[in-house]
Amino acid sequence: MKVVGARLPRYDGVGHVTGRTTYVDDVRVPGMLHAAALRSVHHNARITRLDTGAAAAMAGVHAVVTHADVPLLVYGHLSGAGIPGDEPLLAKDHVRYRGQPIALVAADTVDIARAACAAIEVDYEELPALFDVRLGFDGDAPVINDTFGNWYDQYEGNLDVRQIRKGDIDAAMDAADLIVSGVYRTQSVEQVPLETQVCVAIPEPDGRLTIHTCTQAMYFSLGVVCSHLQLPMSQVKMVGGTVGGGFGGKVDTASDTLTALAARKSGQPVKWRWTREEEMLASGNRGPWHMEIIDAVTSDGWILGRKMLTIHDAGAYGRFSVYGLTKHSFHHTGAYSIPNLHFDGYVVFTNKIPTTAMRGYGVTGLSTAIEVHAERVAKELGMDPYEFRLKNANRVNDTSPNRIAYEDPSTVEVLQSLAAATGVELGDGLRAMTREQRSGDMLPDHLVAQIGSGGGH
Amino acid sequence: MELTVNSVSCSVQSPPLTSLLTVLREELDITSPKAGCESGGCGACTVLVDGQPRRSCLTALCTLDGSEVVTVEGLGTPEDLSRVQQAFIHHYAAQCGFCTDGLIVAATAYVGGGGSADTGDIGEALAGHYCRCTGYVKILEAVAAVARGDTFDTASTASSANNTYVTIAGAES
Numbered sequence: 001m002k003v004v005g006a007r008l009p010r011y012d013g014v015g016h017v018t019g020r021t022t023y024v025d026d027v028r029v030p031g032m033l034h035a036a037a038l039r040s041v042h043h044n045a046r047i048t049r050l051d052t053g054a055a056a057a058m059a060g061v062h063a064v065v066t067h068a069d070v071p072l073l074v075y076g077h078l079s080g081a082g083i084p085g086d087e088p089l090l091a092k093d094h095v096r097y098r099g100q101p102i103a104l105v106a107a108d109t110v111d112i113a114r115a116a117c118a119a120i121e122v123d124y125e126e127l128p129a130l131f132d133v134r135l136g137f138d139g140d141a142p143v144i145n146d147t148f149g150n151w152y153d154q155y156e157g158n159l160d161v162r163q164i165r166k167g168d169i170d171a172a173m174d175a176a177d178l179i180v181s182g183v184y185r186t187q188s189v190e191q192v193p194l195e196t197q198v199c200v201a202i203p204e205p206d207g208r209l210t211i212h213t214c215t216q217a218m219y220f221s222l223g224v225v226c227s228h229l230q231l232p233m234s235q236v237k238m239v240g241g242t243v244g245g246g247f248g249g250k251v252d253t254a255s256d257t258l259t260a261l262a263a264r265k266s267g268q269p270v271k272w273r274w275t276r277e278e279e280m281l282a283s284g285n286r287g288p289w290h291m292e293i294i295d296a297v298t299s300d301g302w303i304l305g306r307k308m309l310t311i312h313d314a315g316a317y318g319r320f321s322v323y324g325l326t327k328h329s330f331h332h333t334g335a336y337s338i339p340n341l342h343f344d345g346y347v348v349f350t351n352k353i354p355t356t357a358m359r360g361y362g363v364t365g366l367s368t369a370i371e372v373h374a375e376r377v378a379k380e381l382g383m384d385p386y387e388f389r390l391k392n393a394n395r396v397n398d399t400s401p402n403r404i405a406y407e408d409p410s411t412v413e414v415l416q417s418l419a420a421a422t423g424v425e426l427g428d429g430l431r432a433m434t435r436e437q438r439s440g441d442m443l444p445d446h447l448v449a450q451i452g453s454g455g456g457h
Numbered sequence: 458m459e460l461t462v463n464s465v466s467c468s469v470q471s472p473p474l475t476s477l478l479t480v481l482r483e484e485l486d487i488t489s490p491k492a493g494c495e496s497g498g499c500g501a502c503t504v505l506v507d508g509q510p511r512r513s514c515l516t517a518l519c520t521l522d523g524s525e526v527v528t529v530e531g532l533g534t535p536e537d538l539s540r541v542q543q544a545f546i547h548h549y550a551a552q553c554g555f556c557t558d559g560l561i562v563a564a565t566a567y568v569g570g571g572g573s574a575d576t577g578d579i580g581e582a583l584a585g586h587y588c589r590c591t592g593y594v595k596i597l598e599a600v601a602a603v604a605r606g607d608t609f610d611t612a613s614t615a616s617s618a619n620n621t622y623v624t625i626a627g628a629e630s
Contacts (some may be wrong), residue, residue: 007614013546014611016554017538017561019489019529026488192589194493194501194555244491244555245589276494 023244024198024212025273032200033062035262035272036113038103038120039282040095043129043351044142047093047122052103055116060108063266064116065258067092071230077252077319080223084154086147087317087354089228089257095124096144096316097351099282106262106270129351133290133313136348144316144349152314152322152347160346162322162329164401167340167450169296172305175446176296180377184293186365188313189286190279191358195244197283198273199255201263209263210237213256216246224253225260236260248357252284252319287321287355288313289328289365293373296340301381301388304446305340308332312362314347315354320361321347328362330402334370335411336389337398339450390415390430396437397451405452409435458522462487463531473519477511478502480518481528489529489558493587500586503559504528510563529558532565541565541600543609548599552590560586564600574604 015021052064067073067090076085091102103120107113128142135141136150144150153160173179200212209231215221215238222238229236243250259272274283289312296305310328314321325345332343358364378385394409412435419426438447458469462485471480478495481487481504490513493501497515504513505527533539541564544550551557560583567582576597588596602609 007616009612009614010546010549010551012554013549013551014535014538016551016557017529017542017545018533018535019487019558020535021554022488023491023555025492028486192587194491194499194553194587194589196493243553245553247589273492276496276498 021242023195023242024200024214025195025271027200027212027271029200029202029269032269032271033106033108033262033266034110034113035104035106035259035270036110036117037101037258037272037278038105038117038122039278040091040098040100040102042095042124042126043098043131044127044144045095045124046127047091047095047102048125049121049123050102051121054121055103055105055119058107058112058116058119060112061105061116062108062268063106063262063270064120065104065106065261065265066090066102069261069265070228072228075224075227077224078323079227081323083318083322084147086145087319094146097353099278099353100316101258101282104258104262104272106266106268131350131352133288133311133348133350136350144351145318148318148349150349152318155322162325162343162345162347164329164332164341164343166401166403167305169305169307169340169342172296172340172446173307175298176304177299178297178380179294180297180373180380181292181294182369182373182376184291184365184369184372186289186368188288188352188355189358190283191245191247191249191285192279193243193245193247193249196274196276196279197250197254198271199259200269200271201256201259202269203263203267208235208237209260210239211256211260213238213240214243214246214250215240215253215256216243216248216250220251221253221256225257228257229260229264247359248361249283249285251357252354254283282353284315284319284354284356286358286364287315287324289369291366291369293369295338295373295377297377297381299381301378301383301391302444302446303336303338303377303392305342306333306338307342308344310343310345310366312345312347313352313355314349315352316349317354318347318349319354319356321355324355324357324362326362328366330400331363331366332370333401334367334374335394335409335414336370336374336392337394337447337450338392339446341401343401386415386419386424386426387430390433391442395442396435397453398438398447399450399452403452411435458518460521460523461525463527469518471518473517475518477504477506477513477516477518477521477526481513481526487528487530491555491558493555498585498587499556500563501556501559503562503586505562505566508566508569510566527562529561532561538611539565540603540609541568543611544599544603544607545596546611547609547613548595548602548615550591550595550599552588556586556588560588560596564603567600568603572600572604574601576601579604
């Protein structure tokens with residue numbers, strides 16, 4: 001306990017305040033080329049012709065990388081977990097979101113690289129695009145994703161929906177004094193790190209690659225790079241750890257793989273730094289969530305059951321969305337114990353930027369929905385919202401939707417602290433409440449069967 | 458083009474419309490000003506030009522003949538930190554650090570011009586500097602502490618005046 005409670009100095013404070021911290025963009029290598037990307041101008045289109053001849057012939061251009069240069073074009077961010085890959089590293093014959101990369105040019109200067117991108121000839125056949133997840137299920141909706149269709153269809157091998165069933169939802173609905181339903185939709189959010197996506201890749205004389213990366217997930221990115229390039233991990237050295245902000249947006253391996261390919265093709269070190277516009281247009285963001293909640297409640301404020309439908313907007317490709325939805329499903333009761341559950345969740349594809357992690361992947365928008373809904377239920381019951389929440393708050397050995405017993409739930413104390421910090425007077429009973437296992441008035445019949453023991457976190 | 462950068466005279470060769478940011482980073486290898494947006498929106502490239510904070514990404518080289526430019530490298534070194542630099546360490550005002558250099562430059566101009574410890578005034582002076590990590594509270598505290606004339610122990614971290622510490626029952630041990 002030398003560290004807990006001690007006011008330690010920042011280990012990187014001196015570097016940060018004197019300009020000495022070396023971010024990826026600050027890495028200098030002799031002979032370094034600069035890269036720029038050609039990106040789709042359409043949301044959904046077939047590529048009918050791609051001609052890089054004129055660009056490759058320009059003075060100062062050292063490499064033009066297209067789909068034909070990628071040893072393994074399609075690799076999934078969750079391939080390691082058995083989820084098939086669906087996203088090509090560079091578009092081949094179809095672009096599915098505006099900003100999707102088609103080619104990367106490495107040149108003496110970034111201005112030459114951009115001019116060369118403009119000289120690449122692309123013919124498109126534009127197709128109808130889909131932006132609203134709710135329309136993805138329509139029979140006449142355009143097909144967005146070649147691998148999965150319009151929604152992911154391989155949960156547990158062959159299910160097209162992430163399901164949670166716990167207790168008896170029909171009995172809960174029958175026994176309820178009040179049914180409260182609500183629909184909640186959250187928007188997409190860009191993480192906006194001040195440092196845009198950036199990479200420096202250096203081909204070493206022994207054939208290995210050194211990659212200066214801004215990734216938040218070093219070994220994951222190493223695996224993604226080596227998979228696309230079909231190289232053993234011993235051939236790639238990743239240098240990272242200094243990240244100019246990420247917030248989830250640097251979990252996807254956004255720039256390392258393509259920069260590495262350009263470095264190998266040109267035989268020279270290459271830097272690729274995205275512009276702010278590219279970061280906003282094409283880097284993975286927090287996806288929108290469409291959530292429908294139906295709660296079965298009693299007049300004295302117990303939540304007997306919850307029926308929920310979630311549609312997650314993954315954007316054009318899967319990336320981590322299946323993981324995000326699964327995590328979402330495990331958390332769909334929030335900080336409250338609800339014994340009877342019926343959850344259906346879908347990952348739906350649209351012609352938008354593929355979505356990814358951001359601060360509480362799958363859960364942040366969900367928490368908004370759950371808390372707004374809790375407020376509505378309390379209002380409809382005419383009950384103090386603190387009392388409603390504290391009654392239903394997770395307690396030791398209550399179980400989560402995926403049947404994990406909570407060892408140390410802090411909901412009760414968080415609510416009490418919130419009340420104290422905002423000047424809300426709680427009654428004696430609510431002030432005296434603790435996280436300890438339910439008993440007496442706090443253990444009504446409907447919560448007995450869900451009590452577990454010896455659980456995880 | 459003749460410039461003084463961090464007290465060193467430089468003869469700069471870049472074309473006249475090159476941004477000062479590019480001159481500093483690519484010609485002079487001074488990398489503390491960051492290319493956060495390259496359109497004047499984020500503040501990460503801020504440097505002092507003749508004592509005034511300027512967005513180096515929007516400042517053309519041809520406007521700077523004979524000017525004196527100071528970046529964060531010129532404000533202090535690890536062995537001899539300026540008070541603003543000390544304050545940013547002690548008050549934990551830098552997290553990822555990418556916006557920090559621009560903020561320290563702007564804060565130095567603010568307190569050097571006699572700015573007060575009023576966080577409203579400081580916020581006004583630092584408007585246009587984005588920080589995505591800290592939520593700004595500790596940055597305001599650091600600059601206010603400099604304006605108040607505090608001394609700083611960079612071997613420890615200050616407690617935040619704005620934190621509300623709440624004891625969680627059962628979590629004390």
